[in-house]
Amino acid sequence: MSRSLCLIADVHGNASALEAVLKDAAKAGCTDYLSVGDIVKRGPRPQECVDLLRQVKTKSWVMGNHEKTYHDMLADHDPHTQGVKRIMEIILNAYDCFYLNDLTYQWLANLPYLQICQFEGLKIAIMHALPNKPWGNETNPRSDQVNFDQMLAQSTADVAVYGHTHKQLMRYSTQDRLVINP
Numbered sequence: 001m002s003r004s005l006c007l008i009a010d011v012h013g014n015a016s017a018l019e020a021v022l023k024d025a026a027k028a029g030c031t032d033y034l035s036v037g038d039i040v041k042r043g044p045r046p047q048e049c050v051d052l053l054r055q056v057k058t059k060s061w062v063m064g065n066h067e068k069t070y071h072d073m074l075a076d077h078d079p080h081t082q083g084v085k086r087i088m089e090i091i092l093n094a095y096d097c098f099y100l101n102d103l104t105y106q107w108l109a110n111l112p113y114l115q116i117c118q119f120e121g122l123k124i125a126i127m128h129a130l131p132n133k134p135w136g137n138e139t140n141p142r143s144d145q146v147n148f149d150q151m152l153a154q155s156t157a158d159v160a161v162y163g164h165t166h167k168q169l170m171r172y173s174t175q176d177r178l179v180i181n182p
């Protein structure tokens with residue numbers, strides 16, 4: 001039986017949407033799953049989102065900028081948000097902290113930025129935005145080519161999969177390696 005991959009980005013605590021996506025993926029014959037981060041935050045059911053991805057045995061768990069805020073807040077240090085946005089982060093993190101079980105919260109706060117997976121002879125680099133920086137505006141669809149090249153610069157992966165921008169994209173690196181945002 002041939003295998004096919006379902007790429008999942010930026011679920012943001014929306015478990016009902018994720019349920020619908022997983023149902024569609026199963027119907028389409030997907031056998032394997034990759035998650036590129038921002039599983040939580042802003043939606044009401046973060047724990048269910050993690051549980052659903054565990055159920056389908058997703059092959060990747062990488063840190064998004066929202067999981068990164070858990071990490072920063074646990075360390076009492078948040079270099080990325082200020083002012084009103086900082087207040088929003090504190091409230092949303094408190095919500096998620098309440099609804100996630102403690103182990104899951106801690107675990108999400110310490111996910112890696114980059115994961116490499118093998119799939120059907122392909123080496124896939126999975127990240128939220130850039131391999132060393134799961135936040136920022138560098139990976140928007142209209143960004144310079146150099147940013148997309150950077151996704152694969154430090155690895156021999158054939159494909160880079162990322163999310164973050166909430167904009168679907170498929171393009172190539174300068175070395176003709178595929179870059180996908182689902």
Ligand SMILES: [Mn+2]
Pocket residue numbers: 010038064065066128163164165
């Ligand atoms: Mn993001």
